[in-house]
Amino acid sequence: MYKLKASVIKEFLVLIRDIPGLIILFIMPAAMIIVVTLVQDSTLKSLSDSKIKILYVDNDNDILSHSLKEGLLKSDIFDLDTLKRNYDQAKTDVAKGKYRIAIIIPAGATDTIRKNIKPIVTNFFSAGQNKQDVNFRKLEIQILTDPTTKNTFRQAIIANLQTYTSKIETQILFKILAEQLEEISGVKPDLLNKPIETITFKETFAFEKETSIKPNSTQHNVPAWTMFAMFFIVIPLAGNMIHERENGSFFRLLTMPGNYLTVLGSKTVVYLVITFLQFILMILAGIFILPLFGLPVLNLGTHPFALLITALASGLAAVGYGILVGTIAETHEQAGVFGSVSVIILASLGGIWFPVYAMPAIMQKISIISPLNWGLESFYDIFLKNGTVFDILPEISALMLFFILTILIAYLYEKAKRMKF
Amino acid sequence: MIRIENISKIYKNSTEFAVNNISLKINKGEIFGLLGTNGAGKTTTFAMLCGLFLPTSGEIYINNLSVRTQISEIKKIIGVVPQNIALYPTLTANENLLFFGKMYGLNRQELNISIKHWLKIFGLSKYADKKIKTYSGGMKRRINLIAGILHKPNVLLLDEPAVGIDTHSRLEIMKELKKINENGTTIIYTSHYLEEAEKLCTDIAIIDKGKIILQGKPLQLVKKAACSNLEELFFSLTGNKSNNV
Incomplete structure (x- = not known):
């Protein structure tokens, strides 16, 4: 010792x-x-607090583009610049690093969705008479991304856009449905004009023991x-x-x-x-x-x-x-x-x-x-x-x-x- | 006192003998010089005496204790002064000596007395609290020596204790080694200063290619060979000049 x-x-x-x-x-x-x-x-803050610059080219100027824009702004992640740009101009802006992403909504996008949905709804209410042809038109939203943007981040944005577009598709479907119902019954159905959000998500950290500690x-x-x-x-x-x-x-x-x-x-x-x-x-x-x-x-x-x-x-x-x-x-x-x-x-x-x-x-x-x-x-x-x-x-x-x-x-x-x- | 009986050493991955069947008897109170050229086998012999590694064959006894089986007991009665300055450069002389003294089991009180004594003898008292890295070569050599003698060993093993220092410091060390020997410590040392070995040693052995080629009292050996000094004798035996030893 x-x-x-x-x-x-x-x-x-x-x-x-x-x-x-x-x-x-x-x-x-x-x-x-x-x-x-x-x-x-x-x-982490850069993903949540400091916003990501997006060039938003709205050639549609209808429900889809407006709702999408509203949704993106609501998410609080993106800072949207809505400008008139063609594909090449938007591509140059992203390539030069002016924007991380550019989203180009084509002209008549909302109309395309309407045209895709309307025959389905009409055929449903026509009870087999005067059936309309159902030919789905392709709708392509252009997304230009900075090559340095991480794959996971890019995928997150695309997933976000997909969520909004399907939400908007549903909204349009309900709107047309409401118009048809109004035509038949003469009464405007109030409920269907409101967004339906019955499912919400609640996140809780799964601890085996009771704790007030929050991971950070x-x-x-x-x-x-x-x-x-x-x-x-x-x-x-x-x-x-x-x-x-x-x-x-x-x-x-x-x-x-x-x-x-x-x-x-x-x-x-x-x-x-x-x-x-x-x-x-x-x-x-x-x-x-x-x-x-x-x-x-x-x-x-x-x-x-x-x-x-x-x-x-x-x-x-x-x-x-x-x-x-x-x-x-x-x-x-x-x-x-x-x-x-x-x-x-x-x-x-x-x-x-x-x-x-x-x-x-x-x-x-x-x-x-x-x-x-x-x-x-x-x-x-x-x-x-x-x-x-x-x-x-x-x-x-x-x-x-x-x-x-x-x-x-x-x-x-x-x-x-x-x-x- | 010290018996080296037919020791041989072949290093692993080698076929040649580093030490080849050496036998020596060193009596109590002697100052024994082990002299030889570089690679002659003196450092191997020195390391085996310290118990750092064992001979391939043969036995070494110090105070009738076997290096092979009783090395722990032997370590208590020997003092070793390596050729390198085996000290901690960032510690002071006092701190170094306290540490090495305690590792020999000396208590703080006797250590303090011993350290004070030796620092005074070697004229280093006023540098006791200076870090070793600030010392001159000669001063480091002296502290290196003190670290090996603090516990008053029965046998002192020195490997080139005065190499690379000025004449004054060397003479001082030699003078003190003589005094230590007079107080009953047996000394075995290697050196390439043949003139110094001739003056200091009571007995010498010249080792060449792992074998002892000459052994005896320096003056008698010189006289017998009709040489003027040990250096001349050494040269005649090995064909090497002394500065290559």
């Missing part, structure tokens, strides 16, 4: 005098969490980037081990009485404290700094003990990984490149950059190999689902097992390295 304490003090002193290392450990992740959350939040960019990003920052400890930790080998102090330690596990133990203690401080810093950033930028305040859930265990288990897994990389890498370059690239790969797999549920099926299966995923899922359980210690037990066990395995491999590798001489 005496030697472990001495070693911990030494590690601490070495670390606090490594200014670039401290910047990597604390300032970079804090900056990252603020920037990424801001960017993601503003991206802060709730997602703080745990994600906390995990990323913790695992980035691999760079200074592996660098510390390589430096120790290069300057010969590791050689001296090997000739001294004591176990190599004491050396690893002291590094684990010091760097675990660092990961915990990173966690605290990230939490504080989520509570106090992010709201200063107009972002939602981080909600910690109601199980602080579960949160504490997750932070410690994630920290241990990160330290174990750093020690393993520091043991295997021969040079600073190897540790730096392999350490950072491997953490980025594990972060990508683990859902730090991109949600796991949105990944292809094969990647979703692979993602479970990433320790960052285990930690992140545990944080999500607490932050978003009000999870308890019991709920996070599988992830915590996986993280602890990962730590034990990495330390064991590092210990055996170091021993084997000396045996090979």
